[in-house]
Amino acid sequence: MPLLATKWSLNRKTNTFRVYLRKGVKWQDGKTFTAKDVVTTFYLGYLYNWAIWRYIDKVTAVDDYTVDFHMAVVCAPMVLERYVLRTQIRSDAVYGKYASQVIALLAQGKKSDSEEMKKLRAEFDQFRPEKMIGTGPFILDPKNITESEITLTRFDGYWDAEKIQFDKIKLYNGETPVVTPLVMAKEVDYATHGFPPATERQFIQMGIRIIRPPLYSGPAIRFNHNIYPFNLKEVRQAIAYAIKKEENAFVSLGDSAKRQIYMTGLSDNLVPQWLSEAVIKRLNKYDYNPDLAAKILTGLGFKKGADGIWVTDKGTKMEYELLVPAEFADWAAAAENAAEQLTKFGIKTTVRGITYAQHPTELNAGRFQMAIAGWGAAHPHAHFSYYTNLITYNYPSGLGPGMNFPLVQTTKSVGKVDLDKLITQSAEGYDLLQQKKVVEKLALAFNELLPIVPLWERYGNNPALDGVRVTNWPKDGDPIYRNSAYADSFVVIMILNGTLKPVTK
Known part of the structure; x- marks a missing residue:
């Protein structure tokens, strides 16, 4: 386009x-x-x-x-x-x-x-421009900004103005708890928040359509690798085994969450496109197995105390805090469920919710023990997913130490690797087959090292209200809904090309 x-x-x-x-x-x-x-x-x-x-x-x-x-x-x-x-x-x-x-x-x-x-x-x-200016069809004027909403007004000088069917767009500020009552009051025509399954059922009962686009990403547990024993891959593997990811997905987002099968850091939708059958067969799926998780920790010299909490070989209890953006209802549910499962296993985990605006700052600064944050990327090329998984919220980003996961590693699966170089090489050159070889090495290394533990892959459960203010939504199955709800928003596309239209009064 x-x-x-x-x-x-x-x-x-x-x-x-x-x-x-x-x-x-x-x-x-x-x-x-x-x-x-x-x-x-x-x-x-x-x-x-x-x-x-x-x-x-x-x-x-x-x-x-x-x-x-x-x-x-x-x-x-x-x-x-x-x-x-x-x-x-x-x-x-x-x-x-x-x-x-x-x-x-x-x-x-x-x-x-x-x-x-x-x-x-x-x-x-520290620079603050006097005005926010763009070249798009709508103007962001500071006088139209309040704490709760922003009203974008039509820019008549837009180069393709004849296709734009709306004179203004209202954007509501706030996460799921704020937006849910607005959707139920039919004050919102479209939302991309992670609505709990019970809320989604209410929307459907009200006649509000739910669109389920793929996101090619989801929540993962990220670790502060400065903190012992999170720097041990065996501990991260044990944590992956100790969480029933199907349960975590369902309680978080119902039909719009699918547990990660291959645990490569890539969307399971993309795995067959990038990895050979031989490589796929080598992947560890980390199916729920608390007994194996316990065996791994015991093999490290860890012991379970009388109170049921694991104690490391250095004598410290495995008691940790799991940071999560409180307003993200789906991620918050994932955090609570993961904490409950880990605590039951013997890794005492307490959830601490902070505002979503502060969450990235804390992660970049390395001010966390464990945290729920995103994995994957909404692009078919694997390079983008591994950049998100290994560079974002890590020291190479230049924004702080982050999780401080060293990118030079020695593995059993692929030997010694420089993951930073491999990420660059995964998008290097004109030979797609050569890129696939690099991606296979990244996938195997990620699957073994588990620098982060993906929990599930998210699909949208996006309410789309038809017939009140906006109409002409395409039917389910239209190819436009293959676009990610965030990275390549089909709603933005349909506003720009004139597909979505205002209801005629």
């Missing part, structure tokens, strides 16, 4: 990805959209260690409407396209002075980990 880019091409001789930009596009402050905005955006991304900079070394404005991305390391076309074409472009008029400083520092040989670049990033973190 071409938006700001009208076409693009890859020159394999020069390893250059060229993007041709749409002419006649205006920013909401009246300025013209040009290649400068694209260049600014990606150099700002360098400041924040965007993954695309593992492959490219230069972004150049060829002219006002043509941009070249030069690859120092050849990147798989479908990965490169995703990184380039799905990036939201920022205004050069607003952010250009910071991007110019990044370019100047790079010209001096300063890299992302240099003190100068860190200082610039700290300065940019």
